[in-house]
Amino acid sequence: MGRITLDKVRKAFGDVEVIPPLDLRIEDGEFVVFVGPSGCGKSTLLRLIAGLEDVSGGEIRIDGTDATHLSPAKRGLAMVFQSYALYPHMTVRKNIAFPLKMAGMDKAEIDRRVDGAAKVLNLSSYIDRRPGQLSGGQRQRVAIGRAIVREPSAFLFDEPLSNLDAALRVGMRLEISELHKRLATTMIYVTHDQVEAMTMADKIVVLRAGHIEQVGSPLELYRTPRNTFVAGFIGSPK
Ligand code: ADP
Numbered sequence: 001m002g003r004i005t006l007d008k009v010r011k012a013f014g015d016v017e018v019i020p021p022l023d024l025r026i027e028d029g030e031f032v033v034f035v036g037p038s039g040c041g042k043s044t045l046l047r048l049i050a051g052l053e054d055v056s057g058g059e060i061r062i063d064g065t066d067a068t069h070l071s072p073a074k075r076g077l078a079m080v081f082q083s084y085a086l087y088p089h090m091t092v093r094k095n096i097a098f099p100l101k102m103a104g105m106d107k108a109e110i111d112r113r114v115d116g117a118a119k120v121l122n123l124s125s126y127i128d129r130r131p132g133q134l135s136g137g138q139r140q141r142v143a144i145g146r147a148i149v150r151e152p153s154a155f156l157f158d159e160p161l162s163n164l165d166a167a168l169r170v171g172m173r174l175e176i177s178e179l180h181k182r183l184a185t186t187m188i189y190v191t192h193d194q195v196e197a198m199t200m201a202d203k204i205v206v207l208r209a210g211h212i213e214q215v216g217s218p219l220e221l222y223r224t225p226r227n228t229f230v231a232g233f234i235g236s237p238k
Pocket residue numbers: 013018036037038039040041042043044045
């Protein structure tokens with residue numbers, strides 16, 4: 001589960017083609033990073049996969065099923081944004097449980113999933129607090145918890161750490177990598193930070209003006225960048 005393929009997927013806003021026809025294969029369990037400068041189409045591509053934007057052409061398959069025109073809820077993916085809107089009046093437990101409750105899941109199953117997510121994310125000790133009593137990193141963990149309980153076939157992250165300070169960012173980066181190892185679920189992670197890309201990815205997709213410049217492992221891109229754009233963007237691994 002978590003195999004995603006894009007076949008000639010394109011996106012235009014009005015007359016402006018933001019993503020020219022693009023092919024991409026994401027394997028089950030891979031940690032894939034979309035990297036590229038601001039405005040190159042990273043978020044748009046992620047939103048197309050999530051179903052938050054309609055494609056202008058092409059096909060998206062998720063685990064062998066044509067998902068091109070499925071609603072976001074039916075795709076079995078979970079998206080984690082950089083600005084995570086938690087409900088201020090609800091405890092952490094209720095914040096995480098909320099989407100499941102809305103979906104009509106029974107309480108025993110909700111509790112099982114929330115307790116599981118809390119354990120994996122080390123947030124059991126503040127499960128009864130409200131968002132106002134949490135640090136930025138703890139809040140981001142709650143947002144990830146909300147995604148985990150849906151047991152998605154893939155997680156989609158759009159620059160989830162960009163609102164955190166540098167020190168916290170390094171810690172959260174490690175936590176997300178650790179989570180990926182533990183869950184073994186496909187993750188697509190958008191960033192403009194090449195250090196994040198080099199340290200977290202199994203596979204890096206370098207984007208420029210909506211098209212793919214190169215796809216490869218961090219080592220492949222470092223050793224054999226296809227052109228000066230990729231070389232300049234990847235720099236040296238840290
Ligand atoms: P990134 O996430 O890499 O910074 P985006 O995917 O947000 O880039 O944007 C890619 C391009 O698409 C930009 O030129 C942006 O202005 C344009 N764009 C994104 N969303 C819309 C929209 N809803 N309407 C019109 N243009 C958009």
